[in-house]
Amino acid sequence: MLRLSELKLPLDHSADDLEAAITRRLRLAPGELRSHHLVKRSVDARKRGAIALVYCLDLELEAGARRRLLRRFAGDPHLRPTPDSRYRPVARAEGAAAELRPVVVGAGPCGYFAALLLAQMGWRPLLLERGKAVKERTADTFGFWQGRRRFDPGSNAQFGEGGAGTFSDGKLYSQVSENPAYIRKVLEELVAAGADPEILTLHHPHIGTFKLATVVRGLRARIEALGGEVRFGQHVVELLLGDGPQRRLAGVRLADGTAIACDHLVLAPGHSARDTFAMLHRLGVAMEPKPFAVGVRIEHPQALVDRARWGEAAGHPRLGPAEYKLVHHGNGEGGAGAGRSVYSFCMCPGGLVVGATSEEGCVVTNGMSQHSRRERNANSGLVVPISQEDLAPYAEEGAEALAGIAFQRHWERQAFDAGGGDYRAPAQWLEDFLEHRPSREPPPEAVVGSYQPGLRFGSLDGCLPAYVLDAIREALPAFARRIPGYAMAGALLTGVETRTSSPLRLLRHPTGLESLSTPGLFPAGEGAGHAGGILSAAIDGIKVAEAVALSLGTPHRSTAPP
Numbered sequence: 001m002l003r004l005s006e007l008k009l010p011l012d013h014s015a016d017d018l019e020a021a022i023t024r025r026l027r028l029a030p031g032e033l034r035s036h037h038l039v040k041r042s043v044d045a046r047k048r049g050a051i052a053l054v055y056c057l058d059l060e061l062e063a064g065a066r067r068r069l070l071r072r073f074a075g076d077p078h079l080r081p082t083p084d085s086r087y088r089p090v091a092r093a094e095g096a097a098a099e100l101r102p103v104v105v106g107a108g109p110c111g112y113f114a115a116l117l118l119a120q121m122g123w124r125p126l127l128l129e130r131g132k133a134v135k136e137r138t139a140d141t142f143g144f145w146q147g148r149r150r151f152d153p154g155s156n157a158q159f160g161e162g163g164a165g166t167f168s169d170g171k172l173y174s175q176v177s178e179n180p181a182y183i184r185k186v187l188e189e190l191v192a193a194g195a196d197p198e199i200l201t202l203h204h205p206h207i208g209t210f211k212l213a214t215v216v217r218g219l220r221a222r223i224e225a226l227g228g229e230v231r232f233g234q235h236v237v238e239l240l241l242g243d244g245p246q247r248r249l250a251g252v253r254l255a256d257g258t259a260i261a262c263d264h265l266v267l268a269p270g271h272s273a274r275d276t277f278a279m280l281h282r283l284g285v286a287m288e289p290k291p292f293a294v295g296v297r298i299e300h301p302q303a304l305v306d307r308a309r310w311g312e313a314a315g316h317p318r319l320g321p322a323e324y325k326l327v328h329h330g331n332g333e334g335g336a337g338a339g340r341s342v343y344s345f346c347m348c349p350g351g352l353v354v355g356a357t358s359e360e361g362c363v364v365t366n367g368m369s370q371h372s373r374r375e376r377n378a379n380s381g382l383v384v385p386i387s388q389e390d391l392a393p394y395a396e397e398g399a400e401a402l403a404g405i406a407f408q409r410h411w412e413r414q415a416f417d418a419g420g421g422d423y424r425a426p427a428q429w430l431e432d433f434l435e436h437r438p439s440r441e442p443p444p445e446a447v448v449g450s451y452q453p454g455l456r457f458g459s460l461d462g463c464l465p466a467y468v469l470d471a472i473r474e475a476l477p478a479f480a481r482r483i484p485g486y487a488m489a490g491a492l493l494t495g496v497e498t499r500t501s502s503p504l505r506l507l508r509h510p511t512g513l514e515s516l517s518t519p520g521l522f523p524a525g526e527g528a529g530h531a532g533g534i535l536s537a538a539i540d541g542i543k544v545a546e547a548v549a550l551s552l553g554t555p556h557r558s559t560a561p562p
Contacts, residue, residue: 001059001060001061002059002061002066002070002079003056003057003058003080003081003082003083004022004055004059005055005057005078005079006078007025008053010050010051010052011051011313011318011319013053018055019033019036022036026073026079028061029065032061032062032064033061033065034062035059036059037057037058037059037060038056038201039056039058040201040202041056041201041202041203042202043319045309045310045322048309048310049311051319054203085180085181086184087181087182088181089117089549090546091121091549092121092549100262100263100264101123101124101262102118102123102125102126102264102265102552103128103252103260103265104118104127104265105128105236105269106128106269106273106527107162107220107230108162108268108525108537109162109163109535109537109538109541110268110525110527110537110540110544111266111268111524111541112127112220112223113219113541113545114266114268114524114542115127115228115230115545116541117549118266118548118549119222119228121549124228125223126229126231127231128234128252128254129231129233130233130236130255131155131159131160131233132154132160132161132232133160133232137155137156137159137161137162137166138166138213140152140156141155141160144156144423144453145452145453146452147453151360154233156357156358157354157357158270158357158499159358160232161216161217161232162212162216163537164271164272164356164499165534166213167368168348168366168534169346169367169368169369169373170206170211171204171206172186172199172205172206172207172534172535173204173205173533173535178536182542183535183539186538186539186542190207190219192222193214193216193218193221208369210371211370234254236253236254236255237255238252239251239252239283239518240252241518246519248519249263249518249519249520249521250263250520252265263520264522264551264552265520265522266544266545267506267521267522267524268524268525268541268544269527269528270525270527271499271503273527274409278402280506281401285506285518286507286515286517287505288504288505288507289388289391289400289401289403290501290503291387291388292385293343293383293384293385293386293500294384294498294500295342295345296381296494296495297365297367297381297382297497298380298382298430299377299447299491300379301376301377301378301447302322302376302378304486304488305324305349306319306321308483308486321374323347324380325344325347326380327341327343328341328342328474328475328479330474330475336467336469336470340384340467341384341471342382342383342384344383345380345381345383346366346367346381346500347380347381348367348379348380349378350369350370350373350374350375350376350377351367351368351369351373351377351378352368352375352377352452353365353366353367353368353379353449354368355452356499359409361413361416362415363412363415363423363424363495364496365381365425365494365496365497366497367380367381375450376448377448381497381500382493386407390467391403391406391407394407394410401504402504405503411498412496412498414462415495418463418495420456425451425454426459426460426494426496427439427449427451427458427494427495428457428459428460428493429490429492429493430476430487430488430489430491431489432459433469433473433493434476438457438458439458439459443489443490444489444490445488445489446489446490447490447492451494455494463495464496501529502528504529505528505529506529506530508530513544513547514547514551525540
């Protein structure tokens, strides 16, 4: 087959129009095009008056036509033989699996895909998750948001089956370039587990919170059907290390005192497993501080974003709710935030702002969308990168890698206090925020905030460092030049967004993916500092599962330096 890309058609086209466009583009004779299959579809909205759909298609052609086209279009980057994107496992268990089954810690996308791949290769993994299964976790999380249940530090928007991404927009795209075979493998497994097949063809696919709950149950069922095992309420509190000079992994200890022997451990803890990071630091596991960002959530009417992006085509059924991606590089005139960058993060069209803390006495925000994206507001993080110099006041001697956690926790507690000490979030109307005055009465056409458990209006000053807030103040007018109305007086800012990514990285071998300090330990995913988002975390899980499988095939082979 041949792959044709960058084929543009207007919004209102038919299936016949698409086939005619293929025939016209390639100058095909009648009968030479046998069939076409959709690979990707995206939107070109650079000209609001002429929005187009952009297709990438695999074409089945008559043999003579295929040879002729390859010669005629030899220099055309948009017509090429269809690449082979099939995933091929690197290693399989031969005969009896290893005496000690591999253990995976964490049931987020990284941990679940690591366990799934190990199960598919015949290694019968054991997956341990500190939180609850997704049904019980959802009841705890929504109950907390709605004021019906107390906050549970072990079952919330961060901890439990599915990981932090379960209560999000479920985006399945990444700015990082990845092997197409890995991407296809993740998407196909998600569809097999219950995701909508459209994720295989959309340029910016997403799943949505309620569908994600179904998908993670499907992934669990697939792991168990292949001989793996998933256990909930299993909080790993200690790594058991051998006495030799390399201190090879020998097992893990759970919170209830149970010890589980293992010599291959995939550690996929998520970016909020702060107690786990402290334990690893105490044991001397190699780690380093990593950049992250903090800021606020901003809400606008979704209709405003649709009009800005789609123009008169807003509301067209082939477009759906519009997204945006914004970046502003400071010009040195932003007060304490002079020269700092600000960018939108995890934008959720037609979504909600939700409580995402994992610790008592803290307020954390995040964005969430259902698959339909039909809520009235658009929301996004507006965040500012935090440098190592910013973290210096929070670093304890000998524990510099944990400074980011101390920084996050400090500002989350500030937000908790500003919100009234009952998990409401501090909020401020945009006009008041720009004018440095506390919010009291809503301005005309004020956005109705969606944050649960609720809002307390006032000032965001004191909830984040002044350099973060001033940088955002500088960026807002610049963003309004990109999206008319973005700086509307009644746009709503809610604090604080602190869990954009892990504040540290667990160091590992660049190819063997084993910890540089602890043979047998394979740090993985977003929490370990090696991914960002659902797709890249799942792909990292696959790669680490491959590394574990290769290691299991060579007993006690270590990729860590001596």
